[in-house]
Ligand SMILES: [Zn+2]
């Protein structure tokens with residue numbers, strides 16, 4: 001099979017590799033369509049080191065091509081979306097139901113080979129049967145969608161509440177739609193107005209550029225009170241936490257999904273004085289069925305977010321395109337549609 005193998009920073013080569021048989025409990029998935037995200041980009045540039053050689057890619061949909069001994073969750077021929085993280089299953093966190101927090105978690109496309117290949121090998125428990133009648137194009141983003149489904153659930157958003165989404169990228173535009181599905185009024189806040197037309201089309205009631213003046217003023221204008229009930233942060237920048245604090249009302253809730261690795265300055269006085277609740281949200285663990293249900297129901301539209309498509313042999317261009325100003329989601333077509 002063909003696979004895009006990363007041998008070092010910015011050194012990705014499409015090579016013919018041997019497909020090994022699936023082990024017990026494993027399946028081989030023929031990759032239909034894969035998404036490229038900021039994590040993949042960071043690994044490609046070398047900012048985030050991995051053990052080389054490595055096949056990247058963790059957002060994908062495809063067909064089960066072969067099943068190892070004891071596989072019962074899926075059958076050969078099934079179309080599946082892949083949950084690309086699996087926990088150890090043995091530690092106290094896993095036993096408590098906190099699989100997403102397991103310290104021995106394995107990330108497909110980072111710790112083990114991923115989906116920028118014609119075939120990917122994963123444990124069967126990573127496979128979620130795809131709803132019939134929903135195209136690969138629409139299901140390709142189930143993984144980032146599951147991330148925001150969890151983040152919105154952690155905020156316990158009620159119908160009619162005012163919510164700000166900080167960040168206008170893939171996660172922000174997906175969060176906006178999940179929030180609309182929950183009956184919230186949504187303000188999208190971003191460093192640039194580039195995605196605002198699309199945000200409006202996808203249901204944003206208002207948009208605001210961070211540099212366009214005080215966020216607390218914009219928050220009061222939008223909410224008609226002291227600020228927003230909820231802020232969902234998807235920007236992943238250190239400043240985003242301060243932005244969230246400026247937007248939220250006293251007694252409001254903030255959920256952080258971005259992963260700023262740098263230290264983040266936070267005015268904790270404003271957290272205490274205003275009794276703001278701040279929660280982290282880490283990937284997902286039971287959110288894949290809900291994510292696919294939202295897509296199947298038309299509550300969330302993923303297709304307008306796919307701005308670029310490349311065949312597997314053009315993987316280097318796909319990585320470069322991720323940083324293009326017009327890029328939201330770059331797709332890699334490995335088998336299907338070629
Ligand atoms: Zn990703």
Ligand SMILES: [Zn+2]
Pocket residue numbers: 087088089090091092093094102103104105
């Ligand atoms: Zn564990």
